[in-house]
Amino acid sequence: xxxxxxxxxxxxxxxxxxxxxxxxxxxxxxxxxxxxxxxxxxxxxxxxxxxxxxxxxxxxxxxxxxxxxxxxxxxxxxxxxxxxxxxxxxxxxxxxxxxxxxxxxxxxxxxxxxxxxxxxxxx
Amino acid sequence: xxxxxxxxxxxxxxxxxxxxxxxxxxxxxxxxxxxxxxxxxxxxxxxxxxxxxxxxxxxxxxxxxxxxxxxxxxxxxxxxxxxxxxxxxxxxxxxxxxxxxxxxxxxxxxxxxxxxxxxxxxxxxxxxxxxxxxxxxxxxxxxxxxxxxxxxxxxxxxxxxxxxxxxxxxxxxxxxxxxxxxxxxxxxxxxxxxxxxxxxxxxxxxxxxxxxxxxxxxxxxxxxxxxxxxxxxxxxxxxxxxxxxxxxxxxxxxxxxxxxxxxxxxxxxxxxxxxxxxxxxxxxxxxxxxxxxxxxxxxxxxxxxxxxxxxxxxxxxxxxxxxxxxxxxxxxxxxxxxxxxxxxxxxxxxxxxxxxxxxxxxxxxxxxxxxxxxxxxxxxxxxxxxxxxxxxxxxxxxxxxxxxxxxxxxxxxxxxxxxxxxxxxxxxxxxxxxxxxxxxxxxxxxxxxxxxxxxxx
Numbered sequence: 001x002x003x004x005x006x007x008x009x010x011x012x013x014x015x016x017x018x019x020x021x022x023x024x025x026x027x028x029x030x031x032x033x034x035x036x037x038x039x040x041x042x043x044x045x046x047x048x049x050x051x052x053x054x055x056x057x058x059x060x061x062x063x064x065x066x067x068x069x070x071x072x073x074x075x076x077x078x079x080x081x082x083x084x085x086x087x088x089x090x091x092x093x094x095x096x097x098x099x100x101x102x103x104x105x106x107x108x109x110x111x112x113x114x115x116x117x118x119x120x121x122x123x
Numbered sequence: 124x125x126x127x128x129x130x131x132x133x134x135x136x137x138x139x140x141x142x143x144x145x146x147x148x149x150x151x152x153x154x155x156x157x158x159x160x161x162x163x164x165x166x167x168x169x170x171x172x173x174x175x176x177x178x179x180x181x182x183x184x185x186x187x188x189x190x191x192x193x194x195x196x197x198x199x200x201x202x203x204x205x206x207x208x209x210x211x212x213x214x215x216x217x218x219x220x221x222x223x224x225x226x227x228x229x230x231x232x233x234x235x236x237x238x239x240x241x242x243x244x245x246x247x248x249x250x251x252x253x254x255x256x257x258x259x260x261x262x263x264x265x266x267x268x269x270x271x272x273x274x275x276x277x278x279x280x281x282x283x284x285x286x287x288x289x290x291x292x293x294x295x296x297x298x299x300x301x302x303x304x305x306x307x308x309x310x311x312x313x314x315x316x317x318x319x320x321x322x323x324x325x326x327x328x329x330x331x332x333x334x335x336x337x338x339x340x341x342x343x344x345x346x347x348x349x350x351x352x353x354x355x356x357x358x359x360x361x362x363x364x365x366x367x368x369x370x371x372x373x374x375x376x377x378x379x380x381x382x383x384x385x386x387x388x389x390x391x392x393x394x395x396x397x398x399x400x401x402x403x404x405x406x407x408x409x410x411x412x413x414x415x416x417x418x419x420x421x422x423x424x425x426x427x428x429x430x431x432x433x434x435x436x437x438x439x440x441x442x443x444x445x446x447x448x449x450x451x452x453x454x455x456x457x458x459x460x461x462x463x464x465x466x467x468x469x470x471x472x473x474x475x476x477x478x479x480x481x482x483x484x485x486x487x488x489x490x491x492x493x494x495x496x497x498x499x500x501x502x503x504x505x506x507x508x509x510x511x512x513x514x515x516x517x518x519x520x521x522x523x524x525x526x527x528x529x530x531x532x533x534x535x536x537x538x539x540x541x542x543x544x545x546x547x548x549x550x551x552x553x554x555x556x557x558x559x560x561x562x563x564x565x566x567x568x569x570x571x572x573x574x575x576x577x578x579x580x
Contacts, residue, residue, distance in 0.1 A: 006226040010233035018240045025248065032126055033252065033311075086307040 038085035040119040042098060049120035050095040052104050054078065054113050056087045063088035073111045084121060093120065128312040129251075131304035136167065136319040138197040143170030145204035146395070151388035152213030157221055161333060164326025168373055169392055171320065171366075172399025173200065174300070175293035176443050179402050182292065183446040187275040190303045228338045235342025239329075242349050243322055250314040250359045257360045258544070261310075263287050264362050268298030269308055279454060289459040291447050293402040294363040310361075317359045324369040325349070328561055331376055335383075336568035347496070348560035353489040353553065363404045368554040370400035371410040372561050375519050378418045378436075379565065382515060387432070394436040398443035405459055406551060409526045411440040417518035421511050461533040468532050475539045476532035480524060483541050483552050490556045497559035500566040508569030516562045520555055527551045 001009075035056075042050055054070045057063040063080045067090045070078045075092045083089040095101040101117040108115035143166030144159055153159045159166075177196060182188060224232065255261045263285040270281035277292060301316040302308050325345060332341050348354065358365055374396040381389040397414060400407030415437045422429035448459070484494050497520075504513035527548055531537055538545050 001226055003223070003226065006229050010229045013230065013233040014237045014240070017237050018244065021241055021244055031252075034125060086309065 035083075035085040035087060038083045038087070038121070039116075040121070042101065042117045042119050044098060046098065046119055049093070050098065050101050051091040051093050051118050051120045052095055052101060052108065052115055053118045054090040054092070054108065054115050056083055056089045058087055060088050063090055066090045070113060073108070073113060075108070091118075125312075128305035128307070128309050129315060131306060132301060132312065132315050132319060135193075135300060135304035136316075136323070139170035139174060140167040140323070141170070142173060142197055142200045142204070143167055145201045145208070146170070146173060147388070147392065148213055148216075149204040149208040149211065150391050151386070152208060152211075153216040154214055155219050155221060156216045157218075159216055161330045162327075164323045164328070164330050165373065165392065167323030168320070168327050168369060169395055171297060171323070172293075172370060172396050175296050176395070176398050176402055178296045178300075179292055180443070180446050182271070182277045182296070183450045185276065188271055188296070188299060189275050193300050193303055224338070231338040231342060235338060235345065239325060239342065239345055239349065242346070243318075243325065246321065246359060247315070247318055250318040252311060253314040253359065255310045255313075255361070257362055259286075260361045263290070264294060265298065265310055265313070267292065267295035268302065271295050271299035272302045272308060277450065283451065283454050283456050288456045289405060289451055290363070291402040291404065291407070291444075293399060294366060297366075298361065313361055314359050317361055317365065320366060320369065321358050324365075324373070327369075327373055328376070331373070331380065332561070332564055335380065336564040337571070340564040340567050340571070344560055344564040347491070347493060348557060351489075351491045351493055351556065351560075353549070353556075357553070364550045364553060367400050367404040367407050367410070368557050370396045370403060370407070371414070371554050372558045374400065374411075375414050375417075375516075375558055376561050376565075378414055379512060379515055379562070382418065382421050382511060383509070385429075390432055390436055394439040397436065397440040401440050401444035402447060406526070406530070406554075408440075408444060410523065410554065411437070413519055413522040413526060415440075416522060417515050420518055421515040461535075468535065472532045472535075472539070473528075476528040477525075479531060479539050479541065479546075479548060480528040480552070483548050484524065484555060486541070489549065490552075493556050493560050493563075497563050500563040500570075503570040504566030506570070508566060508571075508573050512569055513566060516558075516566065520558060520562075523555050523558070527555070 039056075052075075054075075055066050057066060060080065067078060067080050070090055070092075077094060078090055078092045080088050080090055092104070095104060095117070098117070105115045105117050140163055144163060146169055147153070147162055147166055148159070153162075174196060177200070178188060178192075181192075186192070255265060266285060267281060270278040271292070274281075282288060282292070298313060298316065301313055305312055329341065329345060374393040377389040377393040377396070380386075381393070393414070397407070397411040400410050415433055418433050418436075419426075419430060422433065483489070501513055501517060504510075505517075530551060531539065531546060531548055537547075540546050541549055543549050
């Protein structure tokens with residue numbers, strides 16, 4: 001074997017598995033979680049606690065501004081909590097049934113708020 | 124968890140590597156770019172140690188830790204080291220062909236790189252989406268890092284009230300730098316920072332040993348240590364154990380190579396790594412003492428020339444460690460070492476502690492066959508190879524082993540058990556096993572060379 005062919009073979013020994021392995025593993029798509037993973041929109045029939053979420057903000061100060069607006073509309077028990085994805089969300093957690101949540105969401109949207117009915121995260 | 128966070132970590136660790144390589148350039152110069160590439164892993168760990176040591180001292184002085192400060196430290200450090208290198212007359216590296224490998228060595232190296240690379244890729248997959256589960260990590264290492272990130276310094280409440288208030292802050296500083304690089308306190312992607320440290324450590328070991336041992340001894344040793352059950356489980360845990368182990372092992376290896384060729388840059392780099400070790404975990408001080416003490420013994424015949432140099436290494440390590448100790452003592456925190464250094468402990472507990480250390484060291488479910496292979500390599504090295512090298516590693520590992528037993532017997536409230544929640548001996552022993560694996564190829568190569576009467580590969 002010449003030195004040149006040995007170099008080519010060595011390069012192949014390194015490159016084939018090191019490139020092939022991630023390609024094979026990633027063939028069905030490598031998953032990159034995003035902040036959207038912390039948003040679980042409630043569906044009819046979903047079991048579990050429900051929240052009426054008025055929005056998410058990157059900083060606590062921005063979330064507090066939104067909270068003032070939400071309380072001004074009438075949701076005086078709304079609070080700011082971390083959403084688990086490095087953001088702050090403004091929510092009202094007094095929703096007991098899905099249908100009630102839909103009504104509250106409609107009222108909030110009617111008042112100009114970007115509300116959504118979400119499943120409360122576990123814990 | 125996002126591509127942006129991963130990219131941030133890539134940039135941060137490239138910065139660490141550039142800082143370390145610049146320091147190496149100032150210390151030794153690079154005649155060829157290939158030499159810089161070979162030592163890039165060592166440069167990475169050297170950069171992490173230097174960055175952590177500098178920022179520990181800065182935080183003790185009250186300098187705020189933020190993104191601008193991180194960038195400034197790296198840029199100034201790199202520029203300063205490069206200028207120092209030029210002033211010291213180091214040549215600008217060039218692309219030039221070096222001594223070639225034999226065909227067999229080339230193919231063995233390629234196979235080794237491929238296998239180790241595959242393993243590291245698998246570790247990457249495991250680290251990328253790992254949640255924060257290790258108890259010490261979520262209990263105090265990561266909270267301290269969050270404190271450095273959010274409060275831009277050594278928040279007195281967090282650092283004096285959390286568990287382990289005497290534990291040094293180098294790791295929380297590196298973690299906080301990672302948070303800045305990722306753009307958020309992303310404790311999932313934080314595991315990837317430990318993956319980068321692992322890659323750096325593997326590259327550093329390979330780069331340091333590459334010219335001193337044949338490929339067929341080097342790569343199997345690296346593979347063996349990477350597949351040790353305990354390391355497979357814990358290498359990516361966001362705690363300080365692996366980092367202090369790596370600093371210790373690389374420093375011990377550099378000193379071993381210095382004993383052979385007396386290249387001063389090796390001692391200087393070892394000093395920075397040992398300084399990093401003293402600020403990573405409390406046993407870092409013990410490890411530094413062990414390395415310097417073993418080198419003092421191994422250089423007995425040339426003590427007039429060598430001991431002042433080793434004294435300087437010890438001085439650097441101790442000087443780096445002092446400010447942090449002053450910081451917590453000024454806040455009435457104590458407990459780094461047992462009050463009477465364990466002198467008042469009975470003989471029974473001493474024997475039990477030694478037996479526990481021995482049991483843990485030779486526990487195959489933790490370390491596989493690495494300790495046994497090391498003993499064989501040590502015997503071969505002492506019988507047929509460089510006896511001073513063998514004696515040095517025997518002293519380092521023997522003293523570090525006794526140090527582990529001392530930790531158990533001197534703290535009367537630590538039970539004699541291998542249960543990690545109650546006794547740190549298993550975590551501690553990782554350093555010994557890692558060093559044993561790194562020393563193994565060097566000892567075997569020494570015996571092989573002397574047996575054949577040949578020069579280095």
